[in-house]
Amino acid sequence: MxxxxxxxxxxxxxxxxxxxxxxxxxxxxxxxxxxxxxxxxxxxxxxxxxxxxxxxxxxxxxxxxxxxxxxxxxxxxxxxxxxxxxxxxxxxxxxxLADPYPITPKEHGVEFLMDHRHLWLRSRRQHALMRIRAEVIRAATEFLDRHGYLRMDAPILTPAAVEGTTTLFETPYFDLGNAFLTQSGQLYNEAAASAFGRVYCFGPTFRAEKSKTRRHLTEFWMLEPEAAFMELDEYMEVAEAMICAVVGQVLDRRRLDLQEVERNLAALEAVQPPFPRLSYDEALNRLHAAGKPLPWGEDLGGDEETVISSAFQRPVFVHRYPAKCKAFYMQPDRDRPDVVLSADLLAPEGYGEIIGGGQRIHDLQLLQQRLREHHLPEHVYQWYLDLRRYGSVPHCGFGLGIERTVAWIAGIEHVREAIPFPRLMNRLYP
RNA sequence: UCCGCGGUAGCUCAACGGUAGAGCGUCCGGCUGUUAACCGGAGGGUUGUAGGUUCGAAUCCUACCCGCGGAGCCA
Structure with missing residues (x-):
């Protein structure tokens, strides 16, 4: 048999x-x-x-x-x-019969192993990581399916930037000029949310940033839910429940794989609701008390995130960032227009941001004003503005970075081991 | 783009101004319970590239190339 x-x-x-x-x-x-x-x-x-x-x-x-x-x-x-x-x-x-195999049962450097990524995937450690990745994706999408979110994917080839700030990969597109590889499905998700109420997209996203850190890839996978008739507090509850479901399911079904990569399971078992919710202002106070003061209006960097997240045993939300730190579509707080209703989720143990999201602007005039302030061409966003013309509602969404989530749950150093074939600034092979 | 570290055998590293080495892998031989098995033997090098200093450079100097880590930016 x-x-x-x-x-x-x-x-x-x-x-x-x-x-x-x-x-x-x-x-x-x-x-x-x-x-x-x-x-x-x-x-x-x-x-x-x-x-x-x-x-x-x-x-x-x-x-x-x-x-x-x-x-x-x-x-x-x-x-x-x-x-x-x-x-x-x-x-x-x-x-x-195999030729002499390059990956021997001895130590190898990361560079060598990455050059042989197509063979490295055969090793026990990589098997464990890929199974954990698959479970993270399955748990997260099953959670959304259970809660009435319809999977409705967004295009990868897009006509313009979602957020004017980040650098985009560009490619010729027939007689229509240049297309860009998507950096987020969010804008399309907002259209889908007005069609179906609750939706999510899941797929690769691309950032042509010259980032060389353990947290960055130029091509990474993002799970992006979006829901109509939702405000900031409810969004945080959904994100919190989803993360708990994902961690719980990986602990339940991939325990041997977590042990293979020598993950501290107690740290994962501590991931239970409720997650701390810190306003940006409270985060600044903590940074000040920790001797790492940051002037109001500055975005939190990697060091700052580590100070905040290492104070807790579970993931922590930082909400209500200064408006100028965030994208043009972020809804301002009605009591404090200089901050927006955003909330990022920082993973513990120094892993940093795994979720970014918040409430979107639903008012047409305000959105048009923001486009002008960010020097974005309004004609490109006509369809997006239409969403505010035809039955606009308060709505929220967020993006979960799969590789960062896998890196955190598996307890590995670098996101490049959390994806089968990583794309980095200096790596396009194999 | 900026800061730091590095590039020596297929791999991981040592030698730090005086004959370029070890472990593992490979090949040959030995072993009836191995656990990254073990024991004996063999092969394997333009020391990233180009120039300079020196009687002599892997080692010191200059430039460049490549890699790694971090920063900025973000998920």
Whole structure:
């Protein structure tokens, strides 16, 4: 019977076939230990010289790391085996003999591993990270599906900037001039929210910023919910519930993977509602008390975020930023027009911002005024302004950065390991 | 773009003005329970590039290239 390695314990005593690749090999002359992986797990296959033909035994001795093979044998419980079960080999068939494999079971630098990202993905640690990523995405989208949000994706090729500030990737587009790769689906989400009430989009977004930090990619995946008839406080409740659902589901279903990457599980188990909600002004007071004063009106940088977030065991919202720090579409606070109804969520342990969002301007005249203040061409935003002409309502939305969320939940240093093929300022290969 | 660190064998690193080395991987040999197995042997180098100082440069100086970390910006 053909099985996957993750099912091996259910087939103890049975004759099975495993199709996979040679992960590693040890031998003591008359007995080979072949570590075979198939994507679902790793199992030790044991081949004794006496129990197979001499030609098969010799062929196994010549197997190279990552050679693909079919192994047939009996599953046996054995405390000496990594994983608790091993396979007594009866027959083995080589599908493809691998060339000498560049990633050896020793230390390698990040640069070398990134050059071999297409092969690095075969390692245990990367398997754990990719499974955690998949679970984060599944948990977040399932949460939104459960709460009545319709997935309605936004275009990737767009005619203009969503926010005039950040740099965009540009590409020729037939006779219509240049198109830009999207930096956010938000504007389209707002249109969709007026059509369906609650929506979200999920896909890659692009920022042509020359950022070289552990938190930045030029291509990253963002999950962006948007809801009509929603104001700031309710948005924070939704974001909080979603993050708790995501962390809880990863803890529940990907615990072994978290252990593989040596994540401190207690820190994740502390992620429970309610999250602290700090106004920008309160954040400044904390920075002042911590001896890192920041003048009012300045945006929080990486160091400031670390000071704020490390004071708490759980993610923390910072809301009501100065208007000049934020994008043109942010709704001003009616009691204090110099601040806007934004709220960013900072992950603990120094991971920084994983969510940015807030309440959008729903008043036509105010939005037009903001476009002028930001020197944005109004004619490009006519369809966006229409949303304020035809049944405008208070509405909120936010963007969850998938790679930053995965990096935080998995406890890894750099977002580049949180995506299969990272795109960085200096990396477009493989 | 700015600041800091770095580039030596396939990989990870040592040698810091006086003959360029180790571990791992590779290849050959040995070993019937290995756990990044172990033991013996072999092969492997224009020390990022170009110039300079010196009797002598991987080492000191200059320029450039590339990489890493951080800042700004953001998710």
């Amino acid at each position: 053909r099985i996957r390695i993750e099912e091996a314990s259910a087939h103890a005593g049975a004759e099975v076939e495993i199709r996979g690749w040679l992960y590693h090999k040890r031998s003591s002359g008359s007995i080979h230990f072949l570590l075979v992986r198939d994507g679902s797990g790793v199992i030790q296959a044991v081949m004794a010289k006496q129990e197979v033909s001499p030609s098969l035994f010799a062929a196994a001795a010549d197997l190279t790391q990552e050679s693909s093979l079919l192994v047939r044998g009996t599953v046996r419980e054995d405390s000496r085996a990594p994983g608790g079960h091993e396979l007594t080999v009866r027959d083995l068939q080589v599908v493809g």
